[in-house]
Amino acid sequence: MTRRSLLIFAALLLVALGLAFYALQLKRRVARDEQLAAQQQLAMPPPVNGPPTAVTLYIASDSEGILRRTEANVVLPSERTERARAVLRALFGQYLQTPSAHPIGAGTDIRDVYLLADDTAVVDTNAAFADAHPSGVLAEELTVASLVVTLNANDSKIQRVKILVNGQERETLAGHADLRRFYLASNLGQVAKDLQ
């Protein structure tokens, strides 16, 4: 090989190394996104045995702009946070039906519910809850109010609720409803009355 060929080869090798580094970064980013998506896939809920229990759900209706109090029968686990999660899954189940009076994003689910100081529930939703939620002041308020009031109706000790998305705090649900605050059940209970 001539000296000139060697120089060209060295330059091209450098470019190739740069591109390889870039490809590696892309691969890592894809892997990270896939891992995140995998984390969002919820584990199957633990098998629950026992008779169904009547729970109270506050179901939203977009066309009427109201919350309607209804009852549903759900098999509830004995553990308190699992019970709260099961109630909220029953609520979201109503919204995920087709057709729905208050559609929410496909794939919406509750990742977990944590209880703090007995009266505060932290509800961790998956990314689809916020990313795919229909945008609108009323639509988002109905979702937040139905979630908080339903939790309080089935566990009266829960007085404050914080909603997380994928384990993180979000500024808003879908551009409107504030998700940075703790919601008071008493406050939203009044909203639910106004909306009935």
Next chain:
Amino acid sequence: MPLSRRVSRLFLVSFAAVTTTLVIALLLRLSAVQAQSAPQNQLTVYSPQTTYSVPLVEIKGQQYFGLVELLEPLGSVDARADGKKYKLRFTPPGDRPQEAQFADGKEKAKIRGKDFKLPGNFALQNGRGYLPIAAISDLLSRLTTQETQFHPAARRLFIGNVPERFTLGIFKDKASRLFIGFPSAVNPSIATEPGHVRFTFRHEPVVSPGLDSVKFDDPLITGATFSEHDGLAELDVVGTAPLMASFADGGKTIIVAAAPPPPPPVAQEAPAPQVPAQTQPSPPQARQPAVPRLLVLIDPAHGGGDIGAAITPSLPEKEVVLALARRVQRELNNRGIAAGLMRNSDVAISLDQRAVSANAARPALYIALHAANTGRGVHVFTSLLPAENVSAQGFLPWDTAQAAFLDLSGAAAGSVAAELEARKLPNATLVAPLRPMNNIAAPAFAVEIAPPGEKVDEIASPAYQEQVAQSIAAGIAAVRGKLPQVRP
């Protein structure tokens, strides 16, 4: 040629080809990213009613503007695409409707029943009509019957008798001072650097006084240069020493003078002195006491990349609320109430920025406008914060600033709801956890409009929006006596 050398050359050529392709792909990707983040081209429009900006789009290498975006702030617009045809009905305030018709890919158009040849083809994209920018003066002259001036290089358009020429005069007393006079008050942004004071006029229709560059026979202020570009005007005053600017005559006069010398250095042992704040020189004539004003700040939600709700696949919330905001502003002005817009073009503003800007403007009332394709009619929202007996004076907590104004917010929202009811528009008044309402240190409410009936696209119909705008303005006018008036 030996075999090893041939193989080596073949390897090099293949390697070069593959690498070059990859490098080109990488460069294309990078340039695409840069193009996405490049600032949007905009046209600034100055009219007797308002100043606003219109985004420009590039179609087949030419700059085009959206017809609705241009005309909506100037009057009522009803536009619809029918196949390849595009029909437009524009009604200036207090005037008769004017009609125009265009066809996609054609230069021929009809305006007010007369044939009109466009300087380029009309373009129809996603149901929206676009015209080449060269057609803007002729189009507006025909539709508004007002004289228009277009400065294409600067992307500035003047409708009617709005251009304002300024005057320059050097006064030599103890020290030289340059007086810049304007027909009405101005509020430019000012940048200073050694030997220069630069005024940037974004909202004022300031134009050249005749000469773009003036030289002064003065040892301190040696000249001034006027220029227009990117939808704004700039005046650069040049001096031989640091200069500073002050306002007089209620903002109609700017005085440029030598900046005061910096204070002498203070010895470290000496006690720290109270350094007086650098003050602007007093104006040549006594200021009149500021008149209390009542300003309503209208905040059309979303903008830029944040489109809000997709009302229909081609109608984002950000466009619906901007059109409504302009109508509300016009209706308020018709009732003698000053109204400003948080945004008058398609720009992104964060929720915190909105609250900061609103609080800095100290409005008598803040209105956030939203739109949704769910539900029916109009919802008026006040903050979900619990009422607190706190004073509206002094510092307020950021997260609960609105709590001090809930009574007035409720009164204004109730008044608007009553006007909606009077016009038989379906409505409801609610509280909502809506951002950034809790951070607003003024009476505030939000309005979310939904379609009036079954058809979702009726949300953008001029008749419906006009009724909503009139209700909002009439509701505010009814409680104007209760709203706080502030001194500017």
